Amino acid sequence: MITVKALMQPHRIVMMLLFAALIIWCAFSLRWDWIPQYAPLALQGLWTTIWLLVVTTVLGFLLAVPLGLAQAIGPWYLATPARVFCTIIRGTPLLLQIWLLYYGLGSLFPQFPWIRSSELWPYLRQAWPYAVLALTLSFAGYEGEVMRGAFSSVAKGQLEAAKSFGMPRFTMFRRIWLPQAVRNVLPTLGGETILQLKATPLVATITVVEIYAVSSRVRSDTFIVYEPLLLLALVYMVLAGLIALAFRRFEGV
Amino acid sequence: MTGLFETLGLGASAELLSLSSWGGNLLRGLANSLQIAVGAFGMGLVIGLFGAYGKLYGGKVTRDLLAIYTTVIRAVPELVLILILYYVGSDIINKISEAFGGGRVEISGVAAGIWVLGVVQGAYATEVLRGAIKAVPVGQIEAAKSYGMPAFMIMRRVTIPAMMGFAVPGLANLWLIATKDTALLAVVGFSELTLETRQAASSTRAYFTFFLAAGFLYLMVTLFSGAVFARIEKWARRGQPSLKGGSS
Numbered sequence: 001m002i003t004v005k006a007l008m009q010p011h012r013i014v015m016m017l018l019f020a021a022l023i024i025w026c027a028f029s030l031r032w033d034w035i036p037q038y039a040p041l042a043l044q045g046l047w048t049t050i051w052l053l054v055v056t057t058v059l060g061f062l063l064a065v066p067l068g069l070a071q072a073i074g075p076w077y078l079a080t081p082a083r084v085f086c087t088i089i090r091g092t093p094l095l096l097q098i099w100l101l102y103y104g105l106g107s108l109f110p111q112f113p114w115i116r117s118s119e120l121w122p123y124l125r126q127a128w129p130y131a132v133l134a135l136t137l138s139f140a141g142y143e144g145e146v147m148r149g150a151f152s153s154v155a156k157g158q159l160e161a162a163k164s165f166g167m168p169r170f171t172m173f174r175r176i177w178l179p180q181a182v183r184n185v186l187p188t189l190g191g192e193t194i195l196q197l198k199a200t201p202l203v204a205t206i207t208v209v210e211i212y213a214v215s216s217r218v219r220s221d222t223f224i225v226y227e228p229l230l231l232l233a234l235v236y237m238v239l240a241g242l243i244a245l246a247f248r249r250f251e252g253v
Numbered sequence: 254m255t256g257l258f259e260t261l262g263l264g265a266s267a268e269l270l271s272l273s274s275w276g277g278n279l280l281r282g283l284a285n286s287l288q289i290a291v292g293a294f295g296m297g298l299v300i301g302l303f304g305a306y307g308k309l310y311g312g313k314v315t316r317d318l319l320a321i322y323t324t325v326i327r328a329v330p331e332l333v334l335i336l337i338l339y340y341v342g343s344d345i346i347n348k349i350s351e352a353f354g355g356g357r358v359e360i361s362g363v364a365a366g367i368w369v370l371g372v373v374q375g376a377y378a379t380e381v382l383r384g385a386i387k388a389v390p391v392g393q394i395e396a397a398k399s400y401g402m403p404a405f406m407i408m409r410r411v412t413i414p415a416m417m418g419f420a421v422p423g424l425a426n427l428w429l430i431a432t433k434d435t436a437l438l439a440v441v442g443f444s445e446l447t448l449e450t451r452q453a454a455s456s457t458r459a460y461f462t463f464f465l466a467a468g469f470l471y472l473m474v475t476l477f478s479g480a481v482f483a484r485i486e487k488w489a490r491r492g493q494p495s496l497k498g499g500s501s
Contacts, residue, residue, distance in 0.1 A: 011313050091429075091475035092468045093436030096447050100464035103451075107460050198330040205440060212332065229337050233329045240328035 030227050038218050045214035046235065052200050052210060056132055057193055060139025065178070067140060068147025082144065089141025095202050097138060102130040102206040131203035139196050146188050150181035190247030194240045211235060266462040275453040275463065282449030283470050286435040289366040289445065294431045296371025298424075301378025306408075308383050319379065326376035332437050338369045339441055362443040370434055374427060381423035385416040417489035425482035432474055446470060 007016070070082040089097070109115050109124055123129050154177055162172040182189075201212035215228040270276045304323070307315045326334065343360055350358045389412055397407045439448035446467055454463040 009313070012317065015314070015317060088468070088472060091472040093433040093447060093471060095436045095439060096450070096464060096468055096471065099447070099451060100460070100468065103454060104460040104464055107458065194328070201330045201332045202437075212330070225340050226337075229333060229340070233325075233333050233337065236330055236333065237325065237328045
């Protein structure tokens with residue numbers, strides 16, 4: 001952690017003063033008069049971003065555990081599909097995956113009358129289910145590979161000890177294998193969550209209105225270019241910092 | 254047999270993907286993507302090498318500035334950085350052009366893409382190379398110094414060859430990120446593979462055909478690069494003991 005003492009070096013004080021001067025210059029000479037008008041929309045967008053991030057990382061992680069397990073100890077008919085899935089997700093751009101799901105499935109579904117008349121149809125016509133699906137699958141693909149490593153890195157002796165106590169396989173998994181794998185993987189998971197945060201603006205391209213989409217809207221409505229983008233970058237930096245802090249807390253426990 | 258072929262729509266897909274119809278556009282997009290990826294990766298390597306040396310041996314101010322550069326770039330989404338750097342870059346070039354009495358300059362998509370992604374790659378490359386240089390035993394560099402080698406020669410003859418083995422896995426990862434990040438340039442309107450695909454898909458309504466074809470192209474690039482980097486790593490590690498223990 002950065003301590004106050006580390007900041008109190010002469011060159012750092014000068015840099016901080018320069019930085020403060022830059023902030024004050026930004027505050028007074030750039031245009032911020034659009035903020036009050038767009039603040040409600042921006043808050044809504046921020047909420048959508050956080051909501052998307054939390055839902056897709058949790059769902060993605062739940063999917064990653066079986067994917068990692070299948071690759072680590074599964075029989076070949078489970079391990080191979082899991083490996084192929086991870087390779088495909090990791091080998092193609094997320095933007096392409098999002099567009100494939102949204103435009104591809106979105107153009108396929110209306111052709112079936114029974115889907116159109118089903119109760120899910122009002123949701124399937126919106127963009128966010130595709131965004132959640134694409135981001136979840138992507139997180140699962142990257143994390144599945146990480147979990148594979150985590151599962152195979154848990155010491156063999158511990159599992160053998162559990163087995164010799166006569167522990168059932170599922171209890172062994174729940175009490176020993178999974179907790180240790182998750183603990184090993186926590187630092188990586190923090191980084192991956194920040195990567196996922198940085199992936200969320202891509203869903204703005206399929207009309208989900210999150211914080212990035214709000215800033216694009218400000219830009220196209222008012223023709224103000226830099227101010228919304230700078231504020232947006234600041235928002236993402238704060239969110240990334242909060243995620244890093246939260247994971248440091250977790251690791252400390 | 255032909256009936257099955259037709260119901261799956263394979264015949265129509267093959268026709269759409271042929272080089273004379275939309276396949277050519279896709280391949281042209283792929284060429285653009287690869288050009289940008291190679292350029293950005295190269296620019297990232299150069300920035301990364303200077304950045305790593307600055308972070309390890311630079312003065313206090315240099316080190317703090319580089320820390321800010323790498324932290325900010327890694328915390329802000331690539332898409333936002335691309336927009337900011339794109340506008341900043343075109344503004345600067347236009348200001349210079351106006352100062353010399355020229356008009357507004359139209360910037361080529363490839364050059365802008367390389368500049369934007371190169372700055373992003375540079376931050377990641379700085380961290381990768383810094384880690385790799387730190388892994389080189391200090392004694393080797395000290396030995397070179399005590400022979401009276403100039404700093405640049407130490408870098409060329411000792412540090413870089415010795416750190417290659419440590420750097421290649423991280424750099425391979427960066428290259429894959431570079432190829433995939435080119436897709437983000439579609440949002441700014443550069444005609445690389447993903448945007449070409451979307452245009453082809455929306456004008457023919459054959460979304461699955463084109464997006465799957467583009468996915469296949471990206472996957473081939475990934476798998477091929479994986480194989481190439483494995484060869485490079487083997488070459489860079491020649492003479493070094495293998496990581497798995499035992500000699501290679």
